[in-house]
Amino acid sequence: MSDISHSTPEQLVAAIPVSDDRGQSLEAFKSKLHNAGLYQPPSDDTPASHDDTTLLRFLRARRYDIDKAQKQFSDTETWRKQHNVDELFRTFETNEMESSRRFYPRWTGRRDKTGLPVYVYRLASLDTPLRKELESVSAERRYQRIVALYEAMTLFVLPLCSHLSAPTSISSVTTIIDLEQVTLSAMWSLRSHLQVASTMATANYPETLHTIAIVNSPSFFPTIWNWIKTWFDEGTRSKIHILGKNPGPTLRSLIDEKDIPQSYGGQLPWKFEDDPDLDDAIKETIGDMPKGPVLFVDGSIVKP
Structure with a gap:
């Protein structure tokens, strides 16, 4: 497979690994x-x-x-x-955690056809004022925010989705990366921010990215790819798929139409700035989406 994969719906479905006894x-x-x-x-x-x-x-x-x-x-x-990760997550301030979600991939509150949570990252939402806000925080605290959000994913979102998909265990996510209206200069200014998150995740949260669907890629995307492909190992690069300006048909092979945001050809009235729009099964299990650092353990929300 080449570094950048222009995938058909059939290829994306085939990319979903079948379970085997290990x-x-x-x-x-x-x-x-x-x-x-x-x-x-x-x-x-x-x-x-x-x-x-x-x-x-x-x-x-x-x-x-x-x-x-x-x-x-x-x-x-x-x-x-x-990095004292357990204590960092346990004591992370709720308002800061919720505010930090604006800078990173966000869970839509929905799942794909195999039960994996669907995340979206719209880089144009990190406009100049938001980038300045991000850069006003120390590099150490930005790193701690990334860690806290990865802990939230692996300790709450993935166990919750596993609970709903039992006996199948859910250990990774499907992510839509939206590059609509992103300029080359904006991407350049965000390169360090993105590299730190990618490198940390690859090293310490391996195999949590199942499929990455890049939509609305600009004409200069090959230039961007030359910057960022070295951040990922070969296995992760093979999971990145370029879907172009009309991702709907391909995304519908992965995600039910009702769970795809309207911006990408689906029916879900959800935008990147929104809180998770929980599907019915998740609402029945947890009610409202909890704020701050929480765990999902044995069918219940637990404070760390």
């Missing part, structure tokens, strides 16, 4: 992590230190090479301790 690899991985002091199996009183869904993400990221997966997992555990 139980033996997972058990061997757990044993190796346990021997290295990186994993604690469940006991009568306590759950496992890490769930199977998380461990499988690291295995998939390294094509089930257990030694390489252990190296990435160990590096991530070190990174989490260095």
Whole structure:
């Protein structure tokens, strides 16, 4: 597959991986992590230190090479301790978290046909005033915001969608990146912001991006791609699909029309600036969308 994939609906459907039994690899991985002091199996009183869904993400990221997966997992555990990730998320101020969502991909509150949450990132919404607001925050705090939002995705959105898709485990998202009305200068000014988020996610939240659909790409997109393709490993690059100015037919192969925002040929009256518009099953499960740092555990919303 070339770096930039111009995909048909059939190709995108085929890109959805079929589940297979990797139980033996997972058990061997757990044993190796346990021997290295990186994993604690469940006991009568306590759950496992890490769930199977998380461990499988690291295995998939390294094509089930257990030694390489252990190296990435160990590096991530070190990174989490260095940045005190658990405490950062637990104590993150609610208003700041909600405000930070304006700068990053946002969950629409809907899911694709396989149960994966659908995110949207409209870069033109990061206009000059918003970019200035972003840049007024220290680089360290911007990084912490990214971490907090990734924790929110992996600890709340993905477990919630897994609960609704049981017994299928949901561990990744489908993302629409909208480049309508984005200028080359705006992209250049955002390059550091985007690179930090992409690099951090690839290293520490592997295999959370299932499909990236880029819509409304400008004529200078090949130039942009030359900047950004080095931020991703080959596996992630293969998941990026360029859908052009009329993404509706292709998106409908992935997402029900009622769950596609109207801007992209669907029926959902949702814009990037909006809070999640929860589908009926999600509303029935959690009611309103909670604010701030929360977890979804065993069918319930829990404060960290």
